[in-house]
Amino acid sequence: MSRKVVQIAAGEAHTLALAGDGSVLSWGRGTFGRLGTGKEHDEHSPVRVYFPDASSPEKTSDPSVHSGNSDSSRPLCVGIAAGAYHSLALQDDGSVWSWGYNTYGQLGHSEVENVSLPCLVEHFQQLKSTGVKVCSVKAGAMSSFAIDNLGGLWTWGNCPQPSNDEDEGFCFLSYPSPMPVVDFYGRSVVKVACGNEHVVALVTAGEVHTGGGDDLLCYSWGNNNHGQLGLGDTISRSKPEIINVFNQECPWSVFDISCGAFHTALLTHRKSGGGQHAHCMCWTFGLGENGQLGHGTTANECLPRAVKGLPEDAVLVSLDCGLFHTSVVSSAGDVWSWGMEKGLGLCPDASFTGDDAGDALSPIRMHCAEGVKQVACGAAHTLVVADDGHKLWAWGRGRSGVLGHGKTTDSFMPFPVLWPRPDEDFKENNMDAQNEKTKPSNQEAGKLANTSEEIEFLRSKLTLMERYASLLHVSIFRKQLDDRNLPQSLRGSGVFDIGKELETILESADDDELARMQMFYRNMLASVKDKLLKRRVQEMVKESLKSLSAGSHSYTRP
Structure with missing residues (x-):
């Protein structure tokens, strides 16, 4: 089970993986201690994060306690989350651990600034005696969230709150200790997602969750300057408000949510009893200037709008948003991405010319390993889990080793992560x-x-x-x-008959695949020609300099 990945999470420039044996691994940028290794060094491939005994008095101060214990009787990790510069982990006994950047109190500690080793969030330890136990964790850019076994939602860090200024009506306050979101008392919160300054949650219409998904309503609150709340305007909300497009009368029910920096994506299925993932659709709204909404334009959207570029028969099972890009996975293991910056972080086949920024304005199918089941998006990198959790693939900006393949180079196409680590x-x-x-x-x-x-x-x-x-x-x-x-x-x-294999691939390729291959080889040939031309020019310059030098030596004064 140590070789099988069951969950992944991506921060601004770091990545977390949860293995089947309950161990947590991290890699990428180490600044602020976000990797949980006790150092701020970058890690170019996965390294183990060690957790102390929650009952140990040295759990937050002695690095030796974290360095190598492997007591099988200790709680195992069952959940992970990555914020911009901090990380969270949940153990099976309900203990919540945090590490990394803490300027806004997103670690749940008030006494410390940044933490490079996992530290226990004491507030939830105190709640265990009342029967309250955390069952999931989530991280926003500068905030953290937890959902307990009673369906209660907790938040800490940079949190939206009503403002004392009547003209503003909305502000952000830093809370170093978890506090409950009282607006959902009497109902159960099932999922939560957070962007830079906005929050989206799936909440039951009644007291309990029936499990079918048709009883869930979608709420949003926080900053709404780009329409990322999906409420039809750009007015910010300090309190949760239902996204009315998906009210109880709507034929679509939301079953998955994700937030980018300033945009939101939802997955829905029809309520007509066809199964949770039957007749799925992806909806997006908010900031669209990098194509992260997938609507073929760079326009913003204040109301949820269906992404039309996905196959109608695709059964969508996984969704995640990076800062300015979006990715989805189907039950068949296919991956589609759209959004920012010439493919870095999302689409290796997005290639444009002229003044175009290179953004993918509509979904592009990725060519990953078969059997992809999960996707996670960072600021400018994407990661997928394939082969029933035994393989990881990553692509995008490779700075600080965030792609996990041992180097810091960018990759425009999926590349295998060093998993499991040989050592x-x-x-x-x-x-x-x-x-x-x-x-x-x-x-x-x-x-x-x-x-x-x-x-x-x-x-x-x-x-x-x-x-x-x-x-x-x-x-x-x-x-x-x-x-x-x-x-x-x-x-x-x-x-391996390369010629025959290439001929077979060309015969079976559709028009889009042939066009992408043509563009790839055309760009590669142009690069080779440019390189040869540059070398020829350099040789000509060298020859000219030699000739000039020889002429100057033979020159005599009259």
């Missing part, structure tokens, strides 16, 4: 081998160490070759290399 893999194997046997002799221990080092070296080489093969395959055929779909020529004879 962790060998460490576990060595521990298992030692536990099964009695203490080995010095000679046996030496052999074991040498063997482990050799295996680690070979595994590292294999990982490197897999990455190289994947990149090469994508460059030639414009699709990911999947070992479950290896070409028949390679399976049968061990010889």
Whole structure:
């Protein structure tokens, strides 16, 4: 289970992954301690985050308590969340942990500024005696949220509140301790999402959630300067207000929500009993200047509007928003993205010329590994979970190692994350081998160490070759290399007929895929021509300088 990812979360420039054994891993930018490693160093591939015993008096001060304990009796993590510069984790006993940036109190602590190791949010520990237990956590840019087992919503950090100024009517206040959102008393909050300064929540129409999804209503509050609340205007709200487009009379019911910096995306299904995900649609509203709404324009929308560029028969199961881009996943494992900046963070096939910013104004289908089930979007990077949780792929801006493939370079196409980490893999194997046997002799221990080092070296080489093969395959055929779909020529004879395989792909490609391949090779050929021309010019300049230099030496004064 340590090799299987069950949840992912992306912050501004860091990424979190929750494994099936309850362990949490992080990578990317380490500033403010957002990775939870005790340092502010960047990590270019996944590293383990260690949690102390909640009952330990040293739980927030002694780094040695965090450094390597692995007591199986301790609570396991069951949820994670990533804000812009901070992180949250939830354990199965209801304990909430936080680390990273804390200027607005988003860690739930008032005494500290920033924290580089997981610290317990004490407020929820005190509530356990009353029967209240946190069951999910979520993070906004500078705020944090939790939903308890009674359906209550808690918030802390930078929170929207009524203003004392009658002309304003709305402001943000910093709360370092969780406080309940009293507007939903008597009902149950099922999901919550938060952008830079706005919040969206799914709440039951009655006291309890029936589980079918048709009883959920969508509320929004906070900053609304771009229409991101979906209420038909740009007036900010300090209190939750229902998005009336999806009221109880509406044939569509919202079952998933996500917020970008200044836009919102929703997934809906019809209420006609066709199953939760039957007849799905994606709706967006708010800021549209980078195409993050997917409507084919850069216009803002103050009311929810359906995204038309998605296949009508797509059964959507996962949704997430980055700062200025949006991604969705279907039950078939297909991924679509749209939004900001020439593909960085979202769409490798978005390529434009002239004055166009390069934004994808409509959904573009990604070419990821098969079996994608989850997606997470950061400020300028995207991550998906594939192969039943055993593979991670990332693309976008690679600064600080946020893509998790060991480098800091940008990637315009999905690239495999180093998962599982080779060193962790060998460490576990060595521990298992030692536990099964009695203490080995010095000679046996030496052999074991040498063997482990050799295996680690070979595994590292294999990982490197897999990455190289994947990149090469994508460059030639414009699709990911999947070992479950290896070409028949390679399976049968061990010889890969590239020409034949390319011909097969061209025959089966649709018009859009052929157009993308044509654009890719045209751009690549233009780059090669430009490079050759630049080198030729440089050679000509060098020759001219040599000639001038030779002429000046032979010149004599009359």
